[in-house]
Amino acid sequence: MTTLIYDGSFEGLLTAAFEVYERRLLYVDLKKGERRTDALFDEVIQVITDNARAERVLAGLKQKLSRMGLQRLYAAHLAEFENEDNMLLGYIRYVFDAGQNIEEDYGNKYVMRVSELVRKVRREKHRMEAFIRFQKLKDETFYAAIEPDFNVLPLIIRHFKNRYADQQWIIYDTRRKYGVHYNLHHTEYISLDFSDVTPTKVVSAYDEGEELYQVLWKNYFKSVNIPARKNNKLHLMHVPKRYWRHLTEKI
Amino acid sequence: MNEERIVEKLNILADAAKYDVSCSSSGSKRKNENKGLGNASNGICHTYTEDGRCVSLLKILLTNHCIFDCAYCVSRKTNDIKRAAFTVQEVVDLTINFYRRNYIEGLFLSSGIFKDADFTMERLVRVAKKLRTEHKFNGYIHLKSIPGASDELMMEAGLYADRLSVNLEMPTEEGLKLLAPEKDRKEMIKPMGFLKTEIIQRTEEKKLFKKAPMFAPAGQSTQMIVGATPETDMQVLYTAASFYKSYKLRRVYYSGYVPVLADKRLPELNTAVPMVRENRLYQADWLMRNYGFHVNEIVNHDQPLLDLDIDPKLSWALRNMEVFPLDINKADLQLILRVPGIGVQSAHKIVSARKFGKLNWDHLKKLGIALNRARYFVTCNSSEFERRDLTGSRIKQFILAESTSKYLKNSHTQLNLF
Numbered sequence: 283m284t285t286l287i288y289d290g291s292f293e294g295l296l297t298a299a300f301e302v303y304e305r306r307l308l309y310v311d312l313k314k315g316e317r318r319t320d321a322l323f324d325e326v327i328q329v330i331t332d333n334a335r336a337e338r339v340l341a342g343l344k345q346k347l348s349r350m351g352l353q354r355l356y357a358a359h360l361a362e363f364e365n366e367d368n369m370l371l372g373y374i375r376y377v378f379d380a381g382q383n384i385e386e387d388y389g390n391k392y393v394m395r396v397s398e399l400v401r402k403v404r405r406e407k408h409r410m411e412a413f414i415r416f417q418k419l420k421d422e423t424f425y426a427a428i429e430p431d432f433n434v435l436p437l438i439i440r441h442f443k444n445r446y447a448d449q450q451w452i453i454y455d456t457r458r459k460y461g462v463h464y465n466l467h468h469t470e471y472i473s474l475d476f477s478d479v480t481p482t483k484v485v486s487a488y489d490e491g492e493e494l495y496q497v498l499w500k501n502y503f504k505s506v507n508i509p510a511r512k513n514n515k516l517h518l519m520h521v522p523k524r525y526w527r528h529l530t531e532k533i
Numbered sequence: 534m535n536e537e538r539i540v541e542k543l544n545i546l547a548d549a550a551k552y553d554v555s556c557s558s559s560g561s562k563r564k565n566e567n568k569g570l571g572n573a574s575n576g577i578c579h580t581y582t583e584d585g586r587c588v589s590l591l592k593i594l595l596t597n598h599c600i601f602d603c604a605y606c607v608s609r610k611t612n613d614i615k616r617a618a619f620t621v622q623e624v625v626d627l628t629i630n631f632y633r634r635n636y637i638e639g640l641f642l643s644s645g646i647f648k649d650a651d652f653t654m655e656r657l658v659r660v661a662k663k664l665r666t667e668h669k670f671n672g673y674i675h676l677k678s679i680p681g682a683s684d685e686l687m688m689e690a691g692l693y694a695d696r697l698s699v700n701l702e703m704p705t706e707e708g709l710k711l712l713a714p715e716k717d718r719k720e721m722i723k724p725m726g727f728l729k730t731e732i733i734q735r736t737e738e739k740k741l742f743k744k745a746p747m748f749a750p751a752g753q754s755t756q757m758i759v760g761a762t763p764e765t766d767m768q769v770l771y772t773a774a775s776f777y778k779s780y781k782l783r784r785v786y787y788s789g790y791v792p793v794l795a796d797k798r799l800p801e802l803n804t805a806v807p808m809v810r811e812n813r814l815y816q817a818d819w820l821m822r823n824y825g826f827h828v829n830e831i832v833n834h835d836q837p838l839l840d841l842d843i844d845p846k847l848s849w850a851l852r853n854m855e856v857f858p859l860d861i862n863k864a865d866l867q868l869i870l871r872v873p874g875i876g877v878q879s880a881h882k883i884v885s886a887r888k889f890g891k892l893n894w895d896h897l898k899k900l901g902i903a904l905n906r907a908r909y910f911v912t913c914n915s916s917e918f919e920r921r922d923l924t925g926s927r928i929k930q931f932i933l934a935e936s937t938s939k940y941l942k943n944s945h946t947q948l949n950l951f
Contacts, residue, residue, distance in 0.1 A: 384889065386885035386888075387886060387889035388900055389890050394899050408577070413580075416634045416635050418634070424633060424634070426635070444565055445571055446633070447568045447569065448568055491630070495634060498540060498543055499634070501543055502547050504544075506551045506582055506588060506592065507583050508551060508586075510791050510792075511584035511586075511808065513583075516581070516584075516585025517584070519585075520581040
């Protein structure tokens with residue numbers, strides 16, 4: 283058993299796959315972690331992310347997987363699941379070792395697991411597309427804070443850029459402390475300093491009409507409910523409580 | 534804008550619109566190509582009400598003033614309620630501002646009939662036109678087709694809206710006569726026929742000329758109220774099937790009657806909403822549209838009512854035990870789709886995965902199949918399978934004994950109605 287330690291990036295994962303083949307390793311244990319220079323045992327290998335090697339692996343994957351298949355692998359990795367690195371590496375190895383495209387071989391444990399991970403990521407991505415609530419600020423920017431279970435912000439940019447092409451917006455992941463700003467032309471990653479933000483400051487940053495529309499939306503949400511059909515279990519299944527704090531209608 | 538008044542109007546006109554169950558915002562393919570606002574494609578449920586229904590559109594009436602007196606409708610002329618009306622600009626502002634905050638996918642605009650059909654329809658069309666032309670709004674718009682409105686207006690509506698709908702309201706002509714004597718079913722269906730022809734023609738045109746304008750790209754839908762009149766499920770589903778066929782409808786919605794009005798022609802005020810029945814009707818509808826079932830396999834003269842204890846697919850399987858067991862590693866996709874506990878996605882995954890090797894119970898479980906139901910109907914790459922020669926009713930007992938369905942305790946809902 284050889285332990286491989288990599289930096290957690292997608293390029294790092296691909297470099298790790300390169301190492302496996304170059305060193306002809308059979309049993310490996312892949313972990314995310316810091317670079318260590320004090321490795322005591324010779325069966326621990328530091329994977330040093332190497333773009334050229336990653337590119338070669340990527341080119342190979344492109345040949346053996348469909349475009350969708352590659353995107354799915356990328357999404358499964360991007361989400362930053364704990365302790366799934368071996369599954370992702372196993373998947374990559376299975377892709378290379380098999381003589382045909384194995385994307386749909388759901389009887390295989392790696393393919394099945396990646397498919398499960400992708401389903402989780404997709405659901406979270408979809409929830410963010412649904413649950414993001416923008417607040418209009420005085421400078422005409424629409425701002426939304428999110429705390430998704432997995433790192434899905436990069437996956438939702440395209441959706442919001444297409445949809446809100448004519449308004450400036452910021453979506454900020456307050457858990458992972460980074461965001462995306464769209465300036466009517468293109469998007470860029472940003473980080474904000476919230477250290478001196480107080481609730482009153484937040485409200486005073488609102489555009490004049492913001493409060494009215496929040497009130498209208500809350501009222502609308504109440505008005506469309508049919509009490510005779512109340513079904514709280516179903517309600518909670520669709521809108522789990524952990525999302526409520528960013529939902530205007532549930533605050 | 535008087536803020537209090539606009540809040541009050543929204544409360545009244547959203548409340549009056551909520552019994553229209555359609556909330557779909559899918560099936561269109563409007564792109565944001567003019568650097569405007571919004572797009573419409575797959576539809577997103579932005580939130581869910583406490584009764585568990587999806588909220589995807591701003592669903593409101595333009596007004597709840599109405600010249601008709603339909604027994605089942607809260608906005609009926611003789612009902613003593615607060616009345617209100619939005620201006621065109623108010624609806625436009627609400628839609629744009631809700632949309633920009635990512636509250637909604639678009640607008641579903643319906644209306645009580647004030648003055649006459651054309652007058653009402655003209656206002657609805659004006660809202661849609663303003664959104665599309667002045668505000669470059671590419672989000673989803675669903676307009677009600679007002680029966681009796683002129684063809685010219687329906688045509689214009691189709692140019693701006695993604696979807697149009699006329700509610701049949703009652704599953705049969707007799708039902709409609711009883712509860713809405715002023716309405717004429719033929720008159721109601723007429724705009725549907727006009728739009729169907731237009732949609733087909735325009736789609737052909739669009740294939741030839743890419744720049745031809747879109748015409749109601751998300752098609753037409755309708756709604757039937759279930760449980761207000763004594764129709765059987767067979768009558769309801771046959772009506773649905775015939776409308777799917779002759780009017781190319783995208784969806785038929787079934788709305789369990791909510792007793793809001795006292796009227797001797799209607800179920801009493803304390804009658805429970807037939808939610809289980811409604812759910813079974815939707816399941817049956819799904820079987821017709823996505824699973825290749827013919828309506829008479831689901832309901833027929835021997836079986837005019839859907840089984841409330843179990844879903845209609847299981848019910849069909851139990852009546853047709855000679856089809857089973859199927860070998861999951863060999864059976865055609867069309868047959869796998871008919872196995873209780875296997876959905877469309879899983880069926881496709883099974884067919885893909887078995888090319889790589891034979892599937893066993895473990896694989897099936899991982900693929901997300903409900904084995905508690907499916908195991909009576911399939912065999913796979915395993916020596917374990919149901920060897921007893923069980924009858925349909927025994928299997929039903931076993932499945933019900935294991936299930937914790939929320940429906941079991943109120944399985945008498947449908948009986949109460951008759």
